[in-house]
Amino acid sequence: MKKAAIIGVGHVGSTLAYTLITRNIIDELVLFDTKEDQLLSEYNDLFDGQVDRYSYVKLIEPDLAELADTDVLIFSAGDITIFEGNSDRFAELYLTKEIVEEWAPKIKASGFKGILINITNPCDVVTQRLQELTGLPKERVFGTGTTLDSARMKHAVSKKFNVHPSSVEGYVLGEHGESQFVAWSSVRIGGVPITEMLSLDELEELEGVARAGGWITMRGKGYTSFGIANQAALVVEAVLNNNYKILPVSSYSEKDQCYVGHPAKVAVSGIINDYHFTLSDRENQKWRKSIETIKFMHSTAL
Numbered sequence: 126m127k128k129a130a131i132i133g134v135g136h137v138g139s140t141l142a143y144t145l146i147t148r149n150i151i152d153e154l155v156l157f158d159t160k161e162d163q164l165l166s167e168y169n170d171l172f173d174g175q176v177d178r179y180s181y182v183k184l185i186e187p188d189l190a191e192l193a194d195t196d197v198l199i200f201s202a203g204d205i206t207i208f209e210g211n212s213d214r215f216a217e218l219y220l221t222k223e224i225v226e227e228w229a230p231k232i233k234a235s236g237f238k239g240i241l242i243n244i245t246n247p248c249d250v251v252t253q254r255l256q257e258l259t260g261l262p263k264e265r266v267f268g269t270g271t272t273l274d275s276a277r278m279k280h281a282v283s284k285k286f287n288v289h290p291s292s293v294e295g296y297v298l299g300e301h302g303e304s305q306f307v308a309w310s311s312v313r314i315g316g317v318p319i320t321e322m323l324s325l326d327e328l329e330e331l332e333g334v335a336r337a338g339g340w341i342t343m344r345g346k347g348y349t350s351f352g353i354a355n356q357a358a359l360v361v362e363a364v365l366n367n368n369y370k371i372l373p374v375s376s377y378s379e380k381d382q383c384y385v386g387h388p389a390k391v392a393v394s395g396i397i398n399d400y401h402f403t404l405s406d407r408e409n410q411k412w413r414k415s416i417e418t419i420k421f422m423h424s425t426a427l
């Protein structure tokens with residue numbers, strides 16, 4: 126039985142719940158949220174959403190004791206309205222650090238032994254605080270990191286070259302936030318480095334398009350949900366299927382002494398290896414800047 130739990134069932138948590146159910150990734154699901162009415166509605170709707178389906182995911186009432194045998198716990202609590210008129214994910218930290226401080230002791234006391242995956246922003250710092258305050262091994266706590274940003278880069282590149290987005294390889298690295306950057310040296314289409322096909326100016330323009338992707342979604346909807354739910358579901362699936370997929374999650378970088386989005390091998394035991402490929406001098410500078418940004422944000426959350 127593959128059991129998942131989600132803390133924070135707003136736009137992201139509810140979309141992820143439905144994605145996990147409809148893709149047959151899990152067998153059992155427990156949901157937690159402070160808004161009881163909303164939570165009841167989500168349970169009801171998720172039940173309705175399964176009627177007449179061949180398979181069925183057992184929806185379990187919120188109870189901390191359920192965490193003891195939960196395989197994957199997803200943290201997506203927050204308040205997206207904080208971003209109205211503010212485009213920096215750092216803005217949410219004053220609230221989300223408190224939600225972490227509330228939940229970490231509960232997670233610890235529950236006897237949870239599974240994998241903790243964080244989505245809540247600012248993703249890297251919240252992930253690090255969750256690890257520090259739960260005391261869970263670093264390899265069993267990680268964030269969605271730059272998976273969504275890498276997807277947005279693939280979206281932009283796929284349109285420019287008229288190819289399927291899955292045919293674009295490569296990574297966005299660093300903070301899931303303003304200091305992230307596309308590691309163009311890693312991006313390839315059909316095995317051909319993109320740096321051989323576009324000039325530096327053209328790459329910068331394309332990076333702007335990729336970055337703007339999230340804010341285009343935010344502007345009209347007031348939140349983003351499908352992109353992150355897709356990426357988070359892929360991460361959950363990589364854990365539960367123990368498929369050793371390499372994903373740009375926010376995992377602990379020993380060399381940088383913080384959580385940061387970079388490629389890592391994901392398995393049922395958590396992160397079993399992380400990868401630091403060779404960056405250009407320009408990219409290296411951006412990496413250092415992103416690490417400094419994350420460390421500064423982390424220091425404000427203590």
Ligand SMILES: NC(=O)c1ccc[n+]([C@@H]2O[C@H](COP(=O)([O-])OP(=O)(O)OC[C@H]3O[C@@H](n4cnc5c(N)ncnc54)[C@H](O)[C@@H]3O)[C@@H](O)[C@H]2O)c1
Nearest residue numbers: 133134135136137158159202203204205244245246348353
């Ligand atoms: N990492 C990413 O790529 C990515 C992408 C999109 C959104 N996010 C982040 O995900 C989080 C959720 O986004 P959203 O759009 O669903 O926000 P939302 O405001 O729609 O939902 C947040 C939910 O968390 C609940 N919540 C708040 N405090 C809680 C607590 N103490 N305990 C339990 N539940 C609590 C709220 O009641 C609400 O239902 C935000 O931090 C957002 O910035 C991250």
